[in-house]
Amino acid sequence: MECLECSAPLKANASHCLECGSPVVLGPPAPPTVNAAFLPPLPNYAQPQAAARSQPFGVAAAPAPLMRGTANAPIGYEPPLLQQWMSQWRTNSPTSPNTAAPLDVGGLLVRLVYFLFVGIWASQLWIVFAWLISITIIGLPLGLAMVRVLPQVAFLSPRRIRTNEHAYTNTPQTPFGLRAIYFLLIGWWVSFIWMQLAWVAGITIIGLPLALGMFALTPTIATLARP
Numbered sequence: 750m751e752c753l754e755c756s757a758p759l760k761a762n763a764s765h766c767l768e769c770g771s772p773v774v775l776g777p778p779a780p781p782t783v784n785a786a787f788l789p790p791l792p793n794y795a796q797p798q799a800a801a802r803s804q805p806f807g808v809a810a811a812p813a814p815l816m817r818g819t820a821n822a823p824i825g826y827e828p829p830l831l832q833q834w835m836s837q838w839r840t841n842s843p844t845s846p847n848t849a850a851p852l853d854v855g856g857l858l859v860r861l862v863y864f865l866f867v868g869i870w871a872s873q874l875w876i877v878f879a880w881l882i883s884i885t886i887i888g889l890p891l892g893l894a895m896v897r898v899l900p901q902v903a904f905l906s907p908r909r910i911r912t913n914e915h916a917y918t919n920t921p922q923t924p925f926g927l928r929a930i931y932f933l934l935i936g937w938w939v940s941f942i943w944m945q946l947a948w949v950a951g952i953t954i955i956g957l958p959l960a961l962g963m964f965a966l967t968p969t970i971a972t973l974a975r976p
Contacts, residue, residue, distance in 0.1 A: 872903035943967065
């Protein structure tokens with residue numbers, strides 16, 4: 750303990766500083782310490798807690814509601830707090846698998862009208878432009894990027910086509926020279942026919958999954974790129 754005026758050390762029970770004579774202001778006494786052995790034990794929240802319910806004298810206690818994972822629990826049993834919180838979160842979560850999302854009928858109608866009046870011809874023009882850009886070799890990455898967003902152009906869908914250009918990088922690729930010769934002789938025109946067939950399958954709606962798979966294989970058809 751030190752003096753507040755001159756910072757000189759003070760004795761334990763000093764009332765004045767021996768250096769400057771300033772009175773020592775004592776603060777409130779510290780609260781008495783409590784022996785931890787006399788305190789009640791803290792609850793272990795990882796273990797089931799006993800039900801604490803006050804019932805009138807002579808009235809039997811109602812059985813506790815059973816929760817998930819407590820089918821054989823005895824009367825008066827309560828699960829651990831963590832289990833109760835998780836059960837409550839699953840019940841109130843909007844992404845719970847037991848909660849069915851409402852069907853957006855208005856959005857489906859808008860996308861259907863868009864596809865019938867705009868998406869059919871817009872997707873065809875998009876495919877032609879993507880193919881023309883791809884056959885320049887330099888614009889091949891841009892052409893593949895245009896193919897990936899084709900569902901948005903045709904159906905206003907947020908889904909994108911995952912082409913195989915970056916999948917399974919450990920798979921050995923065909924030699925670059927062979928791929929270049931294939932693209933110059935076959936790939937550039939076969940890829941156009943392939944995308945046209947995929948477009949025809951897509952506009953039938955029933956063949957849409959087949960069309961998406963065909964578009965995903967477009968890099969393989971054009972350049973022999975292995976998935």
